[in-house]
Amino acid sequence: MVCIDEKIRSRSAKVGVVGLGYVGLPLAVAFSEAGFKVLGFDIQQKRVDWVNQGKSYIADVSEARLSSALANNLLEATTKQSRLKEMDAICICVPTPLTKTKDPDLSYVIHESEELSKYLRHEQLVVLESTTYPGTTREVMLPILERSGLKGGLDFYLAFSPEKVDPGSKKYYIKNTPKIVGGINPNSTEVAALLYQQVADVVVPVSCPEVAEMTKVFENVFRSVNIALVNELAHLCEQMGLSVWEVIDAASTKPFGYMPFYPGPGIGGHCIPLDPYYLANKAREFDFHTRFIELAAEINEHMPYHVVFRILELLNNRGKSLNGAKILVLGVAYKKDVEDTRESPALKIIQLLREKGAEVSYNDPYVSQIHVPAGDMESVEVSGECLASMDCVVIATDHSCYNMGEVVARAKLVFDTRGVTRGLKQANIVRLGE
Ligand SMILES: NC(=O)c1ccc[n+]([C@@H]2O[C@H](COP(=O)([O-])OP(=O)(O)OC[C@H]3O[C@@H](n4cnc5c(N)ncnc54)[C@H](O)[C@@H]3O)[C@@H](O)[C@H]2O)c1
Numbered sequence: 325m326v327c328i329d330e331k332i333r334s335r336s337a338k339v340g341v342v343g344l345g346y347v348g349l350p351l352a353v354a355f356s357e358a359g360f361k362v363l364g365f366d367i368q369q370k371r372v373d374w375v376n377q378g379k380s381y382i383a384d385v386s387e388a389r390l391s392s393a394l395a396n397n398l399l400e401a402t403t404k405q406s407r408l409k410e411m412d413a414i415c416i417c418v419p420t421p422l423t424k425t426k427d428p429d430l431s432y433v434i435h436e437s438e439e440l441s442k443y444l445r446h447e448q449l450v451v452l453e454s455t456t457y458p459g460t461t462r463e464v465m466l467p468i469l470e471r472s473g474l475k476g477g478l479d480f481y482l483a484f485s486p487e488k489v490d491p492g493s494k495k496y497y498i499k500n501t502p503k504i505v506g507g508i509n510p511n512s513t514e515v516a517a518l519l520y521q522q523v524a525d526v527v528v529p530v531s532c533p534e535v536a537e538m539t540k541v542f543e544n545v546f547r548s549v550n551i552a553l554v555n556e557l558a559h560l561c562e563q564m565g566l567s568v569w570e571v572i573d574a575a576s577t578k579p580f581g582y583m584p585f586y587p588g589p590g591i592g593g594h595c596i597p598l599d600p601y602y603l604a605n606k607a608r609e610f611d612f613h614t615r616f617i618e619l620a621a622e623i624n625e626h627m628p629y630h631v632v633f634r635i636l637e638l639l640n641n642r643g644k645s646l647n648g649a650k651i652l653v654l655g656v657a658y659k660k661d662v663e664d665t666r667e668s669p670a671l672k673i674i675q676l677l678r679e680k681g682a683e684v685s686y687n688d689p690y691v692s693q694i695h696v697p698a699g700d701m702e703s704v705e706v707s708g709e710c711l712a713s714m715d716c717v718v719i720a721t722d723h724s725c726y727n728m729g730e731v732v733a734r735a736k737l738v739f740d741t742r743g744v745t746r747g748l749k750q751a752n753i754v755r756l757g758e
Contacts, residue, residue: 340411348417356398364401375401409443437468457606461533477509483516484533486540506536552620558587558757568757590627590669592658628672647681655721663690670720
């Protein structure tokens with residue numbers, strides 16, 4: 325029998341990628357570009373069909389790359405979990421959301437592990453890529469996979485390797501982002517590291533999956549805490565009549581010991597708003613309260629409320645009530661130049677404004693429709709007349725394609741939550757943090 329490391333080295337190993345979303349689809353394409361035969365698994369038939377037709381639904385994967393992988397016969401997608409048995413290596417990229425009460429929801433990981441346990445065979449490598457709390461791979465996945473009768477680390481290999489995509493980034497992608505790998509035993513780490521060496525320039529093996537799991541959550545907590553700190557500073561600057569943007573720019577001239585983070589309308593995406601809760605929840609098992617982490621989440625989650633309060637105040641100062649005011653929100657994706665609206669603070673802002681009786685419309689060149697509690701909304705065209713007819717234009721997401729000079733020239737009042745109008749001096753601009 326040819327062992328898995330020989331198959332990986334010769335690139336004859338078949339790679340399965342489970343969950344063809346923001347993480348899984350780019351990974352599947354990266355493995356096929358490295359010469360592996362890749363089978364993508366998803367429970368959504370339409371995603372499977374799109375992949376097989378070469379239609380990309382993830383901005384970071386161009387249709388040209390997808391079509392070339394298909395033309396080379398190195399990529400295929402399926403909903404059939406039974407085909408997991410054909411795979412030599414399986415990377416699991418399913419969602420890890422929160423429940424309504426903000427507890428970790430591992431149902432996707434558990435369900436997939438149960439499916440996998442039916443088809444697991446000798447010499448397979450299984451890697452969990454979904455972000456989760458330390459202990460998930462060994463405490464949750466391993467016992468389920470061992471229901472197959474096979475022993476983890478001996479009959480099959482099991483590791484955790486966090487995905488680190490930065491959606492929309494033109495600078496960092498799978499190849500040039502170091503990949504952390506931690507297996508349940510040295511053999512598992514070694515085989516998983518060998519697999520990722522085929523697609524990433526630098527692979528960093530760590531002693532166990534728990535370290536790899538903690539590393540990923542720590543990276544996101546680090547961002548959450550620093551964003552909360554600068555959001556708090558933005559509040560203070562507003563009270564003190566200072567500009568937080570000027571303070572950050574000045575602090576950024578320090579060549580050591582400082583790294584800029586920026587305030588904003590809140591945090592979004594699938595990582596930063598969620599992952600800190602995974603760690604905070606696990607910590608409670610150890611009678612440990614992650615006070616820093618929870619305080620940061622509280623400050624960040626309050627930002628949409630603060631933005632709405634500022635808009636209300638600005639209108640009030642102009643003798644106008646929020647109830648009945650016409651407000652245009654520019655950008656609803658959670659960050660610039662992406663189409664992802666998951667946990668986007670703009671959605672919360674729109675919801676709060678509507679609850680207070682404002683007449684809200686939005687524009688986002690990447691997002692044609694949104695679902696908010698008061699009903700679905702469609703992106704409107706931003707014309708000069710549209711801008712001029714608004715009581716307030718709120719810059720919620722600073723997509724590069726927006727012409728801010730034009731927006732400011734036409735609108736009566738602009739509330740900028742991202743500091744993108746910093747270079748402009750017009751009196752109708754009010755910025756968060758000033
Ligand atoms: N989006 C990011 O920027 C990012 C970055 C790093 C890590 N992560 C983590 O990666 C994981 C996946 O995130 P994502 O953004 O790619 O999610 P996503 O929702 O974009 O994609 C997940 C896919 O998994 C599919 N799926 C669910 N259960 C399945 C199953 N049993 N079998 C096959 N397919 C299944 C869904 O249909 C969906 O297409 C999460 O844990 C997330 O926290 C995300």
